[in-house]
Amino acid sequence: MSNGLWTEKARAQLRGLLWSRETQKVKHVVLGRNLSDGLLAKLILYFLLSIVAYLYLQPLLYMISTMFKNMSDLLDPTVKWIPRQITWENLSKAYEGLRYPAALRNTAMIAVSCSVAQVMICAMTGYALARLAVPFKGLITAFVILTFLIPPQIIIIPLYVIFSKLSLLNTIFVFLVPAIFGQGLKGALFILIFRQFFNAQPQSLEEAAKLDGASTFRLFFGIMLPLARSACLVVFLFSFIWYWNMYYEPSMFLAKGFTPLSIRLDNLEDVLNPSLLGHTDSVRNPVTESTKMAGAFLIILPPILIFMFLQRWFVTGIERTGVVE
Amino acid sequence: MSKLNAYKRQARLYHSQRYGIGMLFMLPWLIGFGVFVAIPVGWSLFMSFHKVSVVPGGFKYVWLGWQNYRDAFVKDNVFPIELITYFEQMLLMVPIIVIFALLISLMLNQRFPGRFLYRALFFLPVIFATGQVLTELFNQGAGDIPFLDQYNLEPIVREYIGAEFAKTVMNVLGIVILILWYSGVQILIFIAGFQTISASIYEAVRIDGASPWDSFWKITLPACVPFISLNMLYTIIDLFTFPLNPVLKHVKDNMFKIDTGYGYASALAWIYFAFIFVLIALVLWLFERSMKTRRART
Numbered sequence: 001m002s003n004g005l006w007t008e009k010a011r012a013q014l015r016g017l018l019w020s021r022e023t024q025k026v027k028h029v030v031l032g033r034n035l036s037d038g039l040l041a042k043l044i045l046y047f048l049l050s051i052v053a054y055l056y057l058q059p060l061l062y063m064i065s066t067m068f069k070n071m072s073d074l075l076d077p078t079v080k081w082i083p084r085q086i087t088w089e090n091l092s093k094a095y096e097g098l099r100y101p102a103a104l105r106n107t108a109m110i111a112v113s114c115s116v117a118q119v120m121i122c123a124m125t126g127y128a129l130a131r132l133a134v135p136f137k138g139l140i141t142a143f144v145i146l147t148f149l150i151p152p153q154i155i156i157i158p159l160y161v162i163f164s165k166l167s168l169l170n171t172i173f174v175f176l177v178p179a180i181f182g183q184g185l186k187g188a189l190f191i192l193i194f195r196q197f198f199n200a201q202p203q204s205l206e207e208a209a210k211l212d213g214a215s216t217f218r219l220f221f222g223i224m225l226p227l228a229r230s231a232c233l234v235v236f237l238f239s240f241i242w243y244w245n246m247y248y249e250p251s252m253f254l255a256k257g258f259t260p261l262s263i264r265l266d267n268l269e270d271v272l273n274p275s276l277l278g279h280t281d282s283v284r285n286p287v288t289e290s291t292k293m294a295g296a297f298l299i300i301l302p303p304i305l306i307f308m309f310l311q312r313w314f315v316t317g318i319e320r321t322g323v324v325e
Numbered sequence: 326m327s328k329l330n331a332y333k334r335q336a337r338l339y340h341s342q343r344y345g346i347g348m349l350f351m352l353p354w355l356i357g358f359g360v361f362v363a364i365p366v367g368w369s370l371f372m373s374f375h376k377v378s379v380v381p382g383g384f385k386y387v388w389l390g391w392q393n394y395r396d397a398f399v400k401d402n403v404f405p406i407e408l409i410t411y412f413e414q415m416l417l418m419v420p421i422i423v424i425f426a427l428l429i430s431l432m433l434n435q436r437f438p439g440r441f442l443y444r445a446l447f448f449l450p451v452i453f454a455t456g457q458v459l460t461e462l463f464n465q466g467a468g469d470i471p472f473l474d475q476y477n478l479e480p481i482v483r484e485y486i487g488a489e490f491a492k493t494v495m496n497v498l499g500i501v502i503l504i505l506w507y508s509g510v511q512i513l514i515f516i517a518g519f520q521t522i523s524a525s526i527y528e529a530v531r532i533d534g535a536s537p538w539d540s541f542w543k544i545t546l547p548a549c550v551p552f553i554s555l556n557m558l559y560t561i562i563d564l565f566t567f568p569l570n571p572v573l574k575h576v577k578d579n580m581f582k583i584d585t586g587y588g589y590a591s592a593l594a595w596i597y598f599a600f601i602f603v604l605i606a607l608v609l610w611l612f613e614r615s616m617k618t619r620r621a622r623t
Contacts, residue, residue, distance in 0.1 A: 042437050049432055053446050059462045059502055060449070066465075125354040132347035133340075140351065147362050149605070151566060153576050154594040155365035157372070157587050162365065181357025191354070216346045247457050248566075262457040289465055296461050300453040307452055311445045 066293040067091065074290055094295035097271045098264045104302070107244060107260040110175055115239040117179040118190055119232050125182050126194025127220055131206070141195075148188035156252055163253060174253040175243070185242045185249075190235045197231040198224065230313070237307070237314055244303050261299045268295050373591035384587075393592035404593060407571045412600060413493045415564055418504050421497070422560050423553060426508040430515035431545075444516070451509035463503055463569055500569065507563055511556040518552035519545070554612035558605060565601050572597055 061081070066074070070087040094100075128134055129141055160169075168174050178184055182191070201224070209219050225232070247262040254263065272288045307314070348355075373393055375386040397404050433444050453459070483491040497504065522544065530540050566573065576597070580590040 045432055045435060045437060049429075049443055052429065053443065055502060056447065056505060057449070059506075062465075063462065121353050124350045128347050128350035132350055133343040134347040134351050135344055140355075143358060144354075147358065149562060149598075149602070150362065150366060151573075151594065151598060151601075153566075153573055154369050154591065154598060155362070157580065157591070158365035158368040159361065162360065178357060178361045180353065181361065182354035183357040183361040220350075241452055245453065245458070265457045265461065292461055293465070296453075296458045300458055303452045304449070307445075307449075311448070312441060 063293045063297055066290050067297055069290050071290075090290040090294040091298070093272070093291045094268065094298055097268050097291065098261060098295055098298060100261075100298060103259065103261045103264050106172075106258055107262075108302070110172055110260060111240050111243040113172065114175050114179040114184055114243050115236050117176060118184045118187060118239045119236050121180060121182045121184075122187055122190035122235060123194045123225060123228060123232065124220070126191045126196075127198050127224060129191070130195045130198035132216070144188050144191050147183070148186070148192075152248060156249075160252060170254055170256060170258055172258070175249070185239065185246060190239065193235060194228065194231060197228055201227065233310070233313060237310065240306075241303055245299075265292070265295050265299060268292055369591045370595065372588045373595050375588045377586050377588035377591075379586075386588075389588065393589050394596065396589065397593055397596055404572075404575055407575055408597065408600065410493065410496075411570060411572050412604075413490070414497050415561070415604075417493065417497050418507075418564060419557055419560050421501070421504060422508045422511060423556050425505055426511035426515055426556060427549070427553070429508070430512045430519070431541075433512070434516055434519045447512055448509045450506035459503060459506070460569065463500060503569070507560065507567075510563075511560060514556055514559070515549070515552055518549060522548045550612065550615065554608065557608050557612075561601065561605055561608065 065081050065083065067090055068086045068088075069083040070085060070089065073083040073085065076084075125144075129137065129144070134140060163169050163174055166177075168177060175184070179187070205223065206219060209223055214222070244260075245262060246260070247266070250260050250263050251266070254260070269288055269292065272291060372386070374389060374391070376389050376393075378385045378387075429447055433440060433447065482494050526544055527540055530544065535543070564570075572593075576590050576593045579585045579593060580587055
């Protein structure tokens with residue numbers, strides 16, 4: 001009986017405590033007024049994101065850890081993440097095997113020149129589709145979308161013949177010429193991004209410029225293109241990354257000498273182990289694993305550095321361009 | 326009368342001038358489309374109906390009709406299996422990627438210190454989730470999640486969904502992180518999509534007493550439907566040329582075989598294209614319908 005009375009009292013006291021001003025304040029700090037601004041919610045958020053990020057980046061961590069392992073560490077199952085002895089030998093071997101400086105120059109040349117061409121041409125095409133009078137505009141837009149869907153595997157052989165007729169094979173122009181003519185890597189996507197961006201700009205701007213007597217070219221290069229700076233950055237970076245990593249097309253069009261990093265990574269095994277030439281897949285040599293990881297790291301290092309510098313503008317750029325909608 | 330004619334002429338001149346400038350802007354793309362898309366596409370379609378053999382100085386075509394397409398299903402004992410398997414995998418991979426991207430972007434969209442760091446982190450794989458680096462990582466088995474082996478999931482999966490589909494599921498789970506790496510662009514699209522929902526709507530429903538849970542289901546998700554469909558389309562197209570894709574490898578192998586050659590390889594590529602095209606059309610149709618019913622209700 002008295003026991004029941006005691007709980008009753010405690011409960012009342014607890015209730016008073018819960019509703020007091022101080023507790024409310026603590027509650028607001030811990031749980032938040034909203035779902036997201038409380039301390040607890042934030043802790044959970046950090047926790048979840050960190051776990052997912054760890055899983056997400058695990059292959060990358062694997063790459064970096066394997067890169068520094070020497071042979072005995074690699075074969076020792078007790079060494080998982082941190083090698084007993086950090087070796088730089090793999091990096092130097094990969095550096096030589098890829099013939100890094102030359103390959104880097106090739107890759108950078110392709111990526112930069114094609115991306116610049118993509119930005120210019122896709123902006124022009126997107127602007128025409130958004131704002132200028134073009135006959136059969138709907139049909140052309142449909143074709144633009146369709147080019148995005150056509151897999152490269154379907155047209156690679158005819159393209160090969162065309163490029164060889166134009167004697168462009170094994171040169172940078174295999175990629176630059178299509179880019180200049182608006183058919184670069186994922187060019188359709190970029191055209192749609194620019195079209196979206198220009199569509200979202202206020203019409204009055206152009207009308208004002210036209211009343212002042214500006215020609216369409218002045219209008220485009222003087223006003224619209226500078227306005228589209230963030231869209232240009234987004235397109236440039238995407239294009240750069242995709243050209244940098246492209247593998248299939250170079251493997252068809254670039255056979256000798258002028259090869260980008262991705263092709264050389266593929267050939268690294270043969271370079272390291274000439275005796276195994278011809279034995280693909282079936283004979284996987286664990287000994288070269290570290291070196292190949294080092295090679296892969298050397299390939300992704302430059303774009304990661306660029307991205308680190310530009311990512312803030314890049315992400316906000318995407319948010320502002322209305323890439324979507 | 327002559328005045329009318331003159332007026333007409335002037336109008337035509339005006340229009341041709343307007344069209345002229347537009348065409349000038351479009352010209353590079355139109356030329357490129359003709360040379361680097363239309364001709365190759367037509368040509369490869371033409372080749373797919375022929376037996377193509379390489380002779381000195383060019384190609385030799387022998388008309389086969391639908392033979393190549395029939396052979397792909399009847400004679401080839403690898404292609405149909407790989408096509409169906411990859412298709413099954415894709416049906417699993419697309420929702421995984423889109424839902425993962427949605428969850429991550431929801432979390433990244435919250436305000437908290439250091440979210441720029443996390444955003445950068447989740448976008449990082451876009452930089453190298455293509456081509457050779459990915460293939461290399463896959464070959465070395467870096468893409469599986471650790472607890473998969475620890476708990477020996479395979480018998481459990483097999484028990485629940487049958488041996489037939491279990492293989493597909495296990496295949497997908499085996500490279501699940503590499504698949505998740507394909508969600509970088511989708512995360513960005515979702516984050517950008519959230520910016521288009523105005524904050525005042527959330528304010529309004531909060532005053533009306535809606536919980537965050539309610540506002541997610543009633544506002545965020547419906548506003549996201551177009552972005553979900555966009556992301557699904559993007560994912561399908563992206564997976565279509567996934568570097569670990571067995572179908573494309575088969576196509577490439579057949580290109581350089583003497584007894585099959587370009588004609589047969591083109592036919593295979595066209596069949597593959599047709600399958601994906603149907604999938605894309607299906608997604609478009611479904612979302613078009615859901616949008617319509619939603620519009621009809623409001």
